[in-house]
Amino acid sequence: MEHILEEDISKLLEVKRFLQSIIDSIEDQIMVVDREYRILEVNEALLKRLNKPKHEIIGEFCYKVLHDLDRPCNIPNHPCPVQETLKTGKASEALHTHFKGREVTYYRVTSYPIFDAEGVVQHVVEMARDVTKWKKAGEKMHTMQKLAALGELAAGVAHELNNPVAIILGFVDLLIEKTKPDSKEYKMLKSIERQGLNCKKIIENFLSLTTYQVTGEYSADVNANIERVISVLGNILLTKNIIVEKNLEKDLPKVRGDPVNLQHVFINLITNSADAMEGGGVLTISTRLNEPGNRVDILFEDTGHGIKKEYRQRIFDPFFTTKKVGVGTGLGLSVCHCIVSNYGGEITFETVSEEEDSEKKGTTFTVSLPVIPSESE
Ligand SMILES: Nc1ncnc2c1ncn2[C@@H]1O[C@H](COP(=O)(O)OP(=O)(O)O)[C@@H](O)[C@H]1O
Ligand SMILES: [Mg+2]
Incomplete structure (x- = not known):
């Protein structure tokens, strides 16, 4: 008998x-509480997050252990699913935001009821999962969509400017015909014409760069697109004393990607390099096929101030900027990263900061894009 019991x-x-x-x-953090919010059971994942031994937690109130409060939580924008489940007898869910210094983490918290024989909730199981990665990815997408909408709006404005500029140019032409070439008025009209043509060119370039012309194309000629971008930015770079050197490999295969997005x-990337080369410098843009021949690498090498060690981890974060308010948005690189990874590509950088070596300072960003296999082009 004793043997059986044992x-x-x-x-x-x-x-x-x-x-x-x-x-x-289970990697989600799990906790079981009773009707008085006393903790009955926890799993390893939760102990790890709290960094406490189990015996210090069992029997304590969850609001004390988790939030250091003396009564059940009532934090605005921080609904407690456990309270909800105790009240309704149903599963409940909430998204919690935790701030720790500068860092923000998001937890998806769900709770499930455990009933007694009479159907009354006796215990509640709470599960929390760190969803920071997903939440941030979602936010990035949101930012991208906002930028796309803005681009469309800007393109619309540029498009609207087309007509008035054409009309101005038309009338200027008429007036020029009616004016004596050696008069003061003629010179003025010629100047209006020049500036008008300038506007026209800016609008055309701008339109060619915006979503207005998105063709839904999924293959791009890297060199042609680099040339086009340089032709648009060339003048601005020149006024900033930046010399652009091109090293474009001929006959590159097409890569995956929408030309406008690329x-x-x-x-x-060019704007960032220009910003880093205050007072001027050299920007070398190179393209080449990689060794196995499955990717095209595009390198943007500048002689700017480089990226300080403490910034390197964060430059791709949305809204991270070292520039003055109004100059930087901190969105450039995160948008680049989004676009490039969308096509299965990669974007990496190497840098030597001014503090490390003022002779060799500079940054190289490399965009690497998958080649489209020739039969599917
Ligand atoms: N070529 C570069 N040289 C030096 N710093 C750079 C370069 N490219 C990016 N950075 C750093 O990365 C930060 C983030 O860049 P980005 O996302 O484009 O935002 P923004 O240009 O609006 O600041 C910049 O503020 C800058 O500090
Ligand atoms: Mg930028």
Whole structure:
């Protein structure tokens, strides 16, 4: 008899260990509380986050342990799913935002009821999952969509400007015909014409760069798009004393990507290089096929001030900028990253900061895009 009892107990213990190992293997943070919010059980993942031994937590109030409060949580914008489940007897869910210094983390918290024989909620299981990665990816997408909308708006404005500029140029032409070439008025009209043509050119270039012309194309000629971007930015770079050197490999295969989006990436990288070369410098743009021949690499090498060590981890973060308010948005690189990874490409950088070596200072960004296999072009 005693023997049988011992066997049963050891079997029960085995089952208990098995169940515990199941909940400990789950990476979501799990906690079971009773109706008074006392913690009855927790898993390893939660202990790890709290950084406390289990015996210090079991039997304590969850609001004390998790939020250091003396009564059940009532934090604005921080609804407690456990309270909800106790009230309604139904599963509940909430998104929690945690701030720790400058860092923000997001948790998706869900709770499930456990009923007694009478159907009354006795316990609540709460599960929390760190969803920071997904949330940030979602926000990035949102930013991209906003930028796309803005681009469309800007393109619309440029398009609207086309007609008035054409009319101005038309009338100027008429007046020029009626004016004596050696008069003061003639010179003025010629000047209006020149500036008008300038406007026309800017509008055309701008239109060619915006979503207005998105063709839904999915293959791009890298060199042609680099040339086009340089032709648009060339003048601005010149006025900033920046020399552009080109090293474009001939007969490159086409890459995956919408030309307009890729131009967007190139413009962002060139603008960043220009910003880093205050007072002038050299920007070398090179293209080449990689060794196995499955990717085209595009390198933007500048002689700017480089990126300080402490910034390197963060430059791709949305809204990270070291520039003055109104100059930088901190969106350039995160948009580049979004676009490039959309096509299965990569964007990397190497840098030597001014502080490290003022002779060799500079940054090289490399965009690497998959080649489109020739039969599917
Ligand atoms: N070529 C570069 N040289 C030096 N710093 C750079 C370069 N490109 C990017 N950075 C750094 O990365 C930051 C983020 O760039 P980005 O996302 O384009 O935003 P923004 O240009 O609006 O600041 C910049 O503020 C700058 O500090
Ligand atoms: Mg930028």
